[in-house]
Amino acid sequence: MHDSAVIAWMLFATQAGFQLIFIIRALLRPHREPSSRFAWVLVIALAPGIGVLAYVLLGEANLGRSRVGRMRAALDALPRAEQVAGASAEAAIPERCVPLFRVGYSVNHYLPVSGNRAILLPDSASTIAAMVADIDAARHSVHVLFYIWLTDESGLKVMAALKRAAARGVVCRAIVDDLGSRALIRSAHWRDMALSGVRLAAALPVGNLLLRPLKGRIDMRNHRKIVVIDNAITYCGSQNCADAAFAVKAKFAPWVDVMARFEGPVVRQNQHLFASSWMAQTDEDLTSLFSEALPTPVPGFIAQVIGSGAGVRYSAMPETFVALMNAARRELVITTPYYVPDEPIQAALCASARRGVATTIVFPHRNDSWIVAAASRSYYRDLLEAGVEIREYVGGLLHAKTLTFDGETTLIGSANIDRRSFELNAENNILLHDEFFTRAMRARQQVFIDAATPVTRAQVEAYSLWRQLWNNSIAMLGPVL
Known part of the structure; x- marks a missing residue:
């Protein structure tokens, strides 16, 4: 046999060996649906070189051993989650809603706590104004965590408020995602905040791009939006620290978000979530924050923080969404910019409509992705056939992530209904039971519905063959991401 033939056979055997190794790894990967394993086996088998490379880069939700270790060490050092916000209020929750808060508890062990109050901010500019006012009134500490922080008007206002607070002796800490806020981190504004006394950290630093795949996926990000002031006020919702014009993707503007300002014991749970992120990235111990006495109990609703991510139980967010969808009896309304569900969520949403629940979901008409x-x-077709009302918002990019059901329960936060939020991103949400707040949220959802066009079965059935082929082919890639 010629030397060239021997070399060819050796290369073929090496390639086949690599394929087999990664096919076995894909089959043995935990926490995956059979469709995901099957998709990866096909990709690796049919496109050997590219398939193996794609699997190395995207095939596993691998945060990296050192990062996971730091996260677990931070949680071990902090007080236990169930101890930070007072006693459980489960006894005061209507019986049919108790399982929802138990699902939430299973994620982080945050208890449902009573005595909370909240206001829904009117718009993005009002949210920034409220944050700045609270930072200017802060006496002890200000903690800020954002996925994206732009150096636009809103971003600069918050930076200026932090510098003013630090100048008067308030301890200010700000952490941003290293990829989402890379422009800020590499700007003079970041250095100016540090020189002004604001303590800064970058979440999940990317580091060397060539070595990053060996240490964990580059696209596993901290997508949370948390502001905590004086251990007494917190903000939760979908808005990054940016103008509605959102300069980095201006052609989709305005970005339409929903944020709420909370007071009460639930603030301590958001503080705990912030502290776990901070301590995982820095050497500063924040456990003393939880030695402060809880505020005097006052009347208020029951709420619970749900913080998902690679460091907590797998499938936390999809299970939460499914539980909420299954609990609806009269009405279920959802807004989300990104909908790439797993099979249980799609089935739960369809089942909600089929059992007679008025089920509405609102997407942006123009998506940035x-x-x-x-x-x-x-x-769309399956949702519409089940009786789900689909609307597409036309007033900008609807970025709000909200869920209400039966006029009494709300979920607000940063999590989308897509696999990225489920498996890759760190997210934060607040689940609450309160008719007054849910009525306000439902009214806001109605504003979105009124500014959205209905999607009909006739429209979907009129999609061209090529459009159907395109949509379904892209969706088929969901399990491999």
Whole structure:
């Protein structure tokens, strides 16, 4: 046999060996649906070189051993989650809603606590104004965590408020995602905040791009939006620290978000979530924050923080969404910019409509992700056939992540209904039971519904063959991401 033939056979055997190793790894990977394993086996088998490379980069939700270790060490050092916000208020929750808060408890062990109050902010500019006012009134500490923080008008206002607070002796800490806020971190504004006394950290630093795949996926990000002031006030919702004009993706503007300002014991749970992120990235111990006495109990609603991510139980957010969808009896309304569900969520949403619940879901008409837009629309036909009302918001990019049901329960936060939020991102949400707040949230959802066009079965059935093929092909990639 010629030397060239021997070399060819050796290369073929090496390639086949690598394929087999990664096919076995894909089959043995835990926490995956059979469809995901099957998709990866096909990709690796049919596109050997590219398939193996894609699996190395995207095949596993691998945060990296050192990062996971730091997260667990931070949680071990902090007080236990169930101890930070007072006694459980489960006894005061209506019986049919108790399982929802138990699902939430299973994620982080935050208890449902009573005595909370909240206001829904009118818009993005009002949210920034409220944050700045609270920071200017802060006496002890200000903690800020954002996925994206832009150096636009809103971003600069918050920076200026932090510098003013630090100048008068308030301890200010700000942490941003290293990828989402990379422009800020590399700007003079970041250095100016540090020189002004604001303590800064970057979440999940990317480091060397060539070595990053060996240490964990580059696209596993901290997507949370948390502001905590004086251990007494917190903000939760979908808004990054940016103008509605959102300069980095201005053609989709305005970005339409929902944020709420909370007071009460639930603040301590958001503080605990912030502290776990901070301590995982820095050497500063924040456990003393939880030695302060809880505020005097006052009347208020029951709420619970749900913080998902790679460091907590797998499938936390999809299980939460499914539980909420299954609990609805009269009405279920959802807004989300990104809809790439797993099978249980799609089934739960369809089942909600089929059992007579008035089920509405609102998406943006123009999405900043063409991949997600195509994948989302591949699910329209089944949703519409089940009786789900689909609307597409036309007043900008609807970025709000909200869920209400039966006029009494609300979920607000940063998590989308897509696999990225489920498996890759660190997210924060607040689940609450309160008719007054839910009525306000439902009214806001109605504003979105009124500014959205209905999607009909006739429209979806009129999609061209090529459009259907495109949407379904993109959606088919969901399990491999």
